[in-house]
Amino acid sequence: MTLTSLLIALAAAQVSLADQALPGVRLCTAQGGGLERARGVQRPDGIYWWPRSGAAVRFDPAQEVTARQRDWFREERDLVIDGQTWRYGGQTRLDDMPFRRYNLPHAPIDGVPAITPMGNEGLQVLVLLDPVDCLFAEWTREPGGDD
Numbered sequence: 001m002t003l004t005s006l007l008i009a010l011a012a013a014q015v016s017l018a019d020q021a022l023p024g025v026r027l028c029t030a031q032g033g034g035l036e037r038a039r040g041v042q043r044p045d046g047i048y049w050w051p052r053s054g055a056a057v058r059f060d061p062a063q064e065v066t067a068r069q070r071d072w073f074r075e076e077r078d079l080v081i082d083g084q085t086w087r088y089g090g091q092t093r094l095d096d097m098p099f100r101r102y103n104l105p106h107a108p109i110d111g112v113p114a115i116t117p118m119g120n121e122g123l124q125v126l127v128l129l130d131p132v133d134c135l136f137a138e139w140t141r142e143p144g145g146d147d
Helices: 003-013
Strands: 024-029 036-042 048-052 055-059 079-081 084-093 103-109 112-117 124-130 135-140
Touching: 024 048, 084 124, 103 124
Parallel strands: none
Antiparallel strands: 024 036, 036 048, 048 055, 079 084, 084 135, 103 112, 112 124, 124 135
């Protein structure tokens, strides 16, 4: 057995049958490059685990860049994106609809991962606020607005 296969086997073994019985938690992450959503579990000790490459690995929410780390979110400021003014519209959780089918990638906002719901291109952008339970901050723009 190679070291790599041993590590994969150990990682896979870290989520027990008891862990699998725990309620699932939605995780939205950009740790793999683009923003994606996955199901994970939270153990009673508070540690999150999520599937990666056929194994379960520890998920550390502190590794995510989020809007909570930016003054513009904390102060609910307007954002200028592509020369247009966007207004803060609150917070939203993404439901269980297929994530990639209904959301388009958007360029990061000040380094924070963002998406645009299909059909709302140019009108709404969602910026990652909390990777656990897929909480996003929303900025909107009025149709035909030419700030």
